[in-house]
Amino acid sequence: xxxxxxxxxxxxxxxxxxxxxxxxxxxxxxxxxxxxxxxxxxxxxxxxxxxxxxxxxxxxxxxxxxxxxxxxxxxxxxxxxxxxxxxxxxxxxxxxxxxxxxxxxxxxxxxxxxxxxxxxxxxxxxxxxxxxxxxxxxxxxxxxxxxxxxxxxxxxxxxxxxxxxxxxxxxxxxxxxxxxxxxxxxxxxxxxxxxxxxxxxxxxxxxxxxxxxxxxxxxxxxxxxxxxxxxxxxxxxxxxxxxxxxxxxxxxxxxxxxxxxxxxxxxxxxxxxxxxxxxxxxxxxxxxxxxxxxxxxxxxxxxxxxxxxxxxxxxxxxxxxxxxxxxxxxxxxxxxxxxxxxxxxxxxxxxxxxxxxxxxxxxxxxxxxxxxxxxxxxxxxxxxxxxxxxxxxxxxxxxxxxxxxxxxxxxxxxxxxxxxxxxxxxxxxxxxxxxxxxxxxxxxxxxxxxxxxxxxxxxxxxxxxxxxxxxxxxxxxxxxxxxxxxxxxxxxxxxxxxxxxxxxxxxxxxxxxxxxxxxxxxxxxxxxxxxxxxxxxxxxxxxxxxxxxxxxxxxxxxxxxxxxxxxx
Numbered sequence: 001x002x003x004x005x006x007x008x009x010x011x012x013x014x015x016x017x018x019x020x021x022x023x024x025x026x027x028x029x030x031x032x033x034x035x036x037x038x039x040x041x042x043x044x045x046x047x048x049x050x051x052x053x054x055x056x057x058x059x060x061x062x063x064x065x066x067x068x069x070x071x072x073x074x075x076x077x078x079x080x081x082x083x084x085x086x087x088x089x090x091x092x093x094x095x096x097x098x099x100x101x102x103x104x105x106x107x108x109x110x111x112x113x114x115x116x117x118x119x120x121x122x123x124x125x126x127x128x129x130x131x132x133x134x135x136x137x138x139x140x141x142x143x144x145x146x147x148x149x150x151x152x153x154x155x156x157x158x159x160x161x162x163x164x165x166x167x168x169x170x171x172x173x174x175x176x177x178x179x180x181x182x183x184x185x186x187x188x189x190x191x192x193x194x195x196x197x198x199x200x201x202x203x204x205x206x207x208x209x210x211x212x213x214x215x216x217x218x219x220x221x222x223x224x225x226x227x228x229x230x231x232x233x234x235x236x237x238x239x240x241x242x243x244x245x246x247x248x249x250x251x252x253x254x255x256x257x258x259x260x261x262x263x264x265x266x267x268x269x270x271x272x273x274x275x276x277x278x279x280x281x282x283x284x285x286x287x288x289x290x291x292x293x294x295x296x297x298x299x300x301x302x303x304x305x306x307x308x309x310x311x312x313x314x315x316x317x318x319x320x321x322x323x324x325x326x327x328x329x330x331x332x333x334x335x336x337x338x339x340x341x342x343x344x345x346x347x348x349x350x351x352x353x354x355x356x357x358x359x360x361x362x363x364x365x366x367x368x369x370x371x372x373x374x375x376x377x378x379x380x381x382x383x384x385x386x387x388x389x390x391x392x393x394x395x396x397x398x399x400x401x402x403x404x405x406x407x408x409x410x411x412x413x414x415x416x417x418x419x420x421x422x423x424x425x426x427x428x429x430x431x432x433x434x435x436x437x438x439x440x441x442x443x444x445x446x447x448x449x450x451x452x453x454x455x456x457x458x459x460x461x462x463x464x465x466x467x468x469x470x471x472x473x474x475x476x477x478x479x480x481x482x483x484x485x486x487x488x489x490x491x492x493x494x495x496x497x498x499x500x501x502x503x504x505x506x507x508x509x510x511x512x513x514x515x516x517x518x519x520x521x522x523x524x525x526x527x528x529x530x531x532x533x534x535x536x537x538x539x540x541x542x543x544x545x546x547x548x549x550x551x552x553x554x555x556x557x558x559x560x561x562x563x564x565x566x567x568x
Contacts, residue, residue, distance in 0.1 A: 014154035019202045021147030028140035048313045051088020052095070052306060059096025083248055083320070087313045090253040091306045094228065098302055100201040101295035104208055117146040183222045183265050190226020200231035208294050221268060221297050225261045228302075232257050248320040255316055260305035275300060354408065354428055359485040361401055361435050362549070366478050368394050368442045369542075373471045375449050376535070377464070384453060391446045398439035405432045423555055430552040431485070434545040441545075445538040452531045463532050466511055470539045473504050477546045484550045497550040504543035511536045
């Protein structure tokens with residue numbers, strides 16, 4: 001059998017065809033079910049066992065274990081899912097990804113789905129022109145499904161028929177009963193294949209096709225084990241720029257797969273013998289059973305591995321904690337580092353993390369406000385300098401956070417968005433801008449206080465009391481803002497935030513009138529008066545930006561007339 005460069009290119013093209021179809025189908029499903037997936041992951045991961053079910057369901061629906069694992073790492077990074085819960089989700093994702101093998105085996109080889117591909121596209125194509133965003137995405141799902149199996153059909157035709165070519169069979173004869181080292185070698189081949197194609201499902205499909213063309217089951221099974229290891233690379237890459245908790249979650253996923261592959265490599269000959277005996281009970285011919293042997297092996301291995309290791313999740317968590325060391329408080333604190341540079345699995349799913357992180361962004365503002373209050377009442381130089389440094393350092397962090405959020409928004413919009421998510425993104429951008437602006441105002445006010453202190457300018461007891469009263473009002477407004485950011489937008493109301501904003505404005509107007517009247521007093525300290533005005537005006541501006549945040553959560557000023565009409 002002649003196998004040249006053109007044949008290799010044809011296989012690569014067919015594999016690319018298959019991966020593209022899977023990408024279109026998976027991403028469209030994520031757009032259709034994105035908000036639902038966020039709710040499922042947020043509510044069903046109450047322990048490691050429900051986590052397994054959650055991971056299985058999400059992966060089976062989205063047909064992407066990478067999407068599930070990256071999403072889980074991001075939720076751990078945001079502090080929404082614990083390490084123990086994430087371990088269950090990762091295990092469930094491993095079982096969920098076996099569904100692809102069964103789809104390919106049951107539909108791809110038993111039914112000539114490529115014959116139905118064009119009719120499926122004919123059904124999906126008109127949906128692309130629907131006025132409803134959801135219908136458009138379902139159209140993309142159907143087209144992606146059709147392309148996936150058209151790619152599979154091309155892949156079957158492109159892969160050489162190993163079974164009927166003696167020269168190839170003579171080469172593979174050496175591996176018909178592979179020893180331990182040979183099995184380990186093909187585990188490495190499977191790992192490398194998955195890393196190259198960046199899809200364990202695509203690697204699994206190629207391996208199944210090769211098996212139907214004559215690749216020995218022992219070799220194919222070893223490659224499938226390697227593909228299980230290769231799929232952990234995506235989560236590891238996603239965690240590189242994340243905090244220590246996300247790194248530990250990715251490490252648990254890797255350890256789970258490596259431990260499973262290790263024991264299976266050792267017992268594989270006996271395991272495959274038992275599996276083929278079971279398959280013989282259900283299938284009348286060896287040829288028929290061989291079509292399902294690899295899918296059955298993949299499922300059986302992952303199920304047994306989960307059953308064996310789910311009881312050892314606390315130990316895996318402890319081991320990941322020991323092997324992934326924290327770099328200190330900065331590493332332990334949850335930030336937006338992951339979403340700025342990590343792997344984006346789905347724009348719809350990623351928005352869940354960003355929305356939750358906004359409340360933590362606001363937490364920085366609350367800290368800065370508290371430090372400003374303390375600074376305005378502090379007399380000791382050492383403590384003043386320490387507070388000034390804290391405010392300045394935190395303000396620099398808020399600058400970075402806003403930049404990261406803006407960059408991340410640009411990244412996820414490239415994948416396509418539903419109307420609801422498009423409005424949500426505009427709200428997030430508005431919120432991050434207002435929060436960063438509050439940080440700028442607090443920094444400027446701290447500089448005013450610093451100059452006041454250096455020039456030995458002092459406020460009267462009455463001025464200090466008034467500023468403290470206004471500062472307390474602003475702190476209450478920030479507390480209301482954080483509460484609104486922490487709950488679903490449908491539960492947010494403007495009443496409390498608007499009432500506090502009105503209270504701040506009225507008190508600021510009162511201070512302004514009193515200050516203007518005080519100028520007539522001959523004992524009025526002009527220098528103190530200038531700083532006093534800068535501070536109470538600064539607090540009033542903070543209140544303006546704080547109320548803007550709640551309005552953005554509710555979508556006020558974000559939606560245009562057409563969008564509001566469509567939603568209605």
